Amino acid sequence: MGERMLIDSHCHLDQLENNLADALQFADEQGVKHFLCVSITLNDFPNMMKVIEPYQQVSASVGLHPNEKVETEPTAEDLIHLAADKKIIAIGETGLDYFRSEGDLEWQRERFRQHIRASKETGKPLIVHSRQAKEDTLRILKEENAASVGGVLHCFTEDMEMAKAAMDLHFYISFSGIVTFNSAKEIQQVAKEMPMDRMLIETDSPYLAPVPHRGKSNQPAYVRYVAESIAKLRGVDFEVIAEHTTANFYRLFATVMPACF
Numbered sequence: 001m002g003e004r005m006l007i008d009s010h011c012h013l014d015q016l017e018n019n020l021a022d023a024l025q026f027a028d029e030q031g032v033k034h035f036l037c038v039s040i041t042l043n044d045f046p047n048m049m050k051v052i053e054p055y056q057q058v059s060a061s062v063g064l065h066p067n068e069k070v071e072t073e074p075t076a077e078d079l080i081h082l083a084a085d086k087k088i089i090a091i092g093e094t095g096l097d098y099f100r101s102e103g104d105l106e107w108q109r110e111r112f113r114q115h116i117r118a119s120k121e122t123g124k125p126l127i128v129h130s131r132q133a134k135e136d137t138l139r140i141l142k143e144e145n146a147a148s149v150g151g152v153l154h155c156f157t158e159d160m161e162m163a164k165a166a167m168d169l170h171f172y173i174s175f176s177g178i179v180t181f182n183s184a185k186e187i188q189q190v191a192k193e194m195p196m197d198r199m200l201i202e203t204d205s206p207y208l209a210p211v212p213h214r215g216k217s218n219q220p221a222y223v224r225y226v227a228e229s230i231a232k233l234r235g236v237d238f239e240v241i242a243e244h245t246t247a248n249f250y251r252l253f254a255t256v257m258p259a260c261f
Contacts, residue, residue, distance in 0.1 A: 004242035005033040006227060007249045008220040009174055010093075010127065010154045010202035013037040013058065014048040017206060017217045024055060027221040031242070033057060034249070035220055038093050038127055038154075040065035042074055045082065052087070059253070061090035061127055063115055066097045066108050073111055079118035089253045091119040092127030093154060096140075099131045109140060116144040119151065125252055126151030128171070134158055138165050146171075152252065155204050160190050167198050172252055174200035177210030177218065180229040192233045196244045200252075201226045 008027070013035065016023055024035070037052050037060045039045050045062060052058040062082045064074055079091060094115035096108055119126045128151055130137040141147070150170035155178065156163065163173050178184050179191050191199070201223055203210075209218035210225040227241045234241070 004031070004239045005246055006031050006201070006223055006242050007034045007036075007246050008032055008203050008205070008223040009036050009152065009200040009245075009249055010038050010176070011035055011205045011220050012040065012207075013205075013220070014044065014051045015206050016219060018219065020051065020055075023219050023221070024057070026219070027223075030221040030224045032220055032223055034059070036061065036090065036249075036253070038090075039063050040093060041068050042070070042078075042082070049085065049087065058087070059089045060085075060087045061092050062088050063092040063094045063127065064111060065093055066095050066111065066129060067100050073107070074114060076114045076117040076121065079115060080121050083118065083122045083124055088124065089255050090125050090127050090151070091115050091122065092151070093129045094126065095129035096133035096137050097129060097131040098133045098136075109136065112137075112140055113144055116141070116146050119146070119149045120144075123149060124255075125149055126171075128153050129155070130162075131157070134162050138162070138169075141166075141169050141171075150252065152200055154200075154202060155208070156190065157184075157187060158190075159186055160193060163190050163194055167195070172198050172200050172248060174202045175226055175230060176202050176204045177208045177214070177222065177226055179233075180210040180225055181214065182211075188233055191230050196234075196240075197248060199230075199241075199245055200248055201230070201241070201245045
């Protein structure tokens with residue numbers, strides 16, 4: 001059958017520095033065949049959708065990142081309306097980020113709840129960002145019954161305890177280029193130990209380029225380095241990671257399952 005295909009489960013294609021068509025072609029040459037372009041601001045959402053519209057291999061999400069400040073908060077109904085587009089397969093990215101925000105963050109928690117409610121109403125899984133907000137992230141997911149729809153904790157940077165708690169709520173764990181960093185020992189341990197059937201890989205491009213491109217602009221083709229790094233950590237062939245992470249993506253986002261898979 002040849003080498004297994006890869007999927008970049010989280011990228012920001014509308015923010016790439018290089019030409020998108022060229023970036024997708026290069027990714028295709030590296031075996032990356034599908035891409036989930038993730039929304040972070042609703043103001044830029046129409047342009048993001050316009051940029052990716054020509055590409056059948058690109059799916060998208062709709063959401064407002066927890067760090068983004070807006071004058072009017074989106075309601076669950078607003079998100080449900082935007083999620084009707086056939087390219088939209090997920091709600092987010094949403095979640096909590098206590099690293100970059102200060103003061104009373106109840107607005108962030110309420111925004112998170114609105115996204116979860118939109119996810120449950122549409123049946124489209126959540127893409128969750130959580131930074132220094134482990135307890136509240138898990139608490140709100142439980143309170144809002146997010147387990148009924150599931151989703152993914154993207155760019156995972158926490159410990160095995162949180163990974164297990166998230167998996168108990170029917171969430172997948174996605175690893176970015178951070179897993180290739182020598183300093184990321186705890187994340188590497190999670191990638192090494194967690195069940196293979198709950199793992200996704202991503203670039204978060206144009207951010208967080210993996211070794212050997214660390215510090216430079218990231219791009220979807222580099223998800224290959226993430227897969228290779230995890231394969232080395234687990235002592236398995238690259239194709240094993242490619243096969244499992246691709247199957248996991250299509251299991252979570254069943255609406256984009258290709259007929260040939």
